[in-house]
Every structure is written in structure tokens, then in C-alpha cells.
Amino acid sequence: MATTSKTSTKDASKKPTGLTGKMEDSEFHKFFVDELKDIYWAEKHLVKALPKMKKAATSTELASAFEKHALETQEHITKLEEVFALVEEKASAKKCDAMEGLLSEADGIIEDTEKGTMVRDAGLILAAQKVEHYEIATYGTLKTFAENMGHSDVVAILEQILENEKATDVALTQVAESFVNEQASQE
Ligand SMILES: [Fe+2]
Numbered sequence: 001m002a003t004t005s006k007t008s009t010k011d012a013s014k015k016p017t018g019l020t021g022k023m024e025d026s027e028f029h030k031f032f033v034d035e036l037k038d039i040y041w042a043e044k045h046l047v048k049a050l051p052k053m054k055k056a057a058t059s060t061e062l063a064s065a066f067e068k069h070a071l072e073t074q075e076h077i078t079k080l081e082e083v084f085a086l087v088e089e090k091a092s093a094k095k096c097d098a099m100e101g102l103l104s105e106a107d108g109i110i111e112d113t114e115k116g117t118m119v120r121d122a123g124l125i126l127a128a129q130k131v132e133h134y135e136i137a138t139y140g141t142l143k144t145f146a147e148n149m150g151h152s153d154v155v156a157i158l159e160q161i162l163e164n165e166k167a168t169d170v171a172l173t174q175v176a177e178s179f180v181n182e183q184a185s186q187e
């Protein structure tokens with residue numbers, strides 16, 4: 001009879017690759033991995049929502065911003081899979097209630113605004129920036145966690161995603177402030 005004796009050997013030396021920390025069995029590591037699963041779910045759902053947001057946008061500027069970020073979001077998913085591999089965990093998604101809520105809010109904005117208006121775009125930018133800020137908060141914290149655990153290679157990947165989310169937020173502000181909000185205020 002095969003017994004899977006899990007005598008909690010805290011032998012960190014058995015996982016030398018990619019990890020400088022010795023925290024694979026720690027609660028903090030488990031929490032970190034759980035949160036990775038949460039943002040992985042979030043990115044996977046966002047990548048499906050962005051084309052819908054692109055289609056709903058009035059201006060070509062906003063539509064192309066959404067198209068660009070859909071491609072980048074696909075890259076975030078790939079990068080998260082690299083992070084899972086580095087911490088020697090299977091990439092899996094765990095439902096993110098926050099992203100589900102933010103995306104249903106975006107749906108609500110599409111329903112509540114008229115097609116072809118700048119109010120629609122102003123609303124879509126609001127919805128998208130809420131998403132970006134959620135991502136910025138998440139990646140900022142996860143990066144700090146990875147620093148604390150000594151996963152320098154993981155830190156580098158999370159930093160790349162974080163910078164892209166910040167750049168997206170800035171790009172959305174530019175679209176809003178260059179013409180969308182002004183035209184919306186005249187509708
Ligand atoms: Fe992302």
C-alpha cells in the first residue's frame with residue numbers, strides 16, 4: 001500500500017532551481033501563490049472583455065487603446081505562467097470577485113450609455129481605469145511579497161507587468177483629457 005507520508009519536511013534544499021528563498025512551505029508562500037491565482041483569473045477574464053470594450057468605444061483612439069491592451073494582457077497571462085513555473089507551482093486560476101465586479105460594472109456602463117457618444121467613451125475609460133488600478137495595486141503588492149521572499153527573477157517579471165499597467169493607466173488618462181471628457185461635457 002502506497003502511503004503518502006507528508007511529514008512536513010521543511011527541507012528547502014530540495015528545490016534549488018530558481019529560488020533563492022527557502023519559503024516554499026511557508027504560509028506566506030502559499031498566500032502569494034493564492035493571490036497569483038486570483039490575478040491570473042482576473043487577466044484571463046479581462047482579455048475576453050477588452051475586445052467587447054473596444055467594440056463599444058466611440059472614438060478610434062479609445063478603441064485602439066483597448067486593442068493594444070488586449071495584446072498586452074495576453075502577455076501578462078504568459079508572464080504569470082512564467083512566474084508559476086519559477087515558483088514551481090501549476091498555473092491555475094481562482095475566481096477573482098473584484099475583477100468579476102469591475103467587468104460587470106463595465107458592462108453596466110455600456111448598457112447605460114448611448115452608442116456613438118463621448119459619454120460612452122468617458123464611461124468606458126472610467127471602467128478601464130478602475131481595472132488598471134486594481135491591477136496596479138495587485139502587482140505592486142505581489143512584487144513586494146516576492147522581494148521579501150527573495151524571488152528576484154519573479155520580482156523582475158512582476159515589475160514588467162506593473163510598469164505596463166501604469167503606462168496603460170496614463171494612456172487612458174491622455175485619451176480622456178485630450179478630447180473625450182470635453183466632448184462628453186457638450187453632449
Ligand atoms: Fe494586466
Ligand SMILES: [Fe+2]
Pocket residue numbers: 069073131132135165168
Ligand atoms: Fe491592465
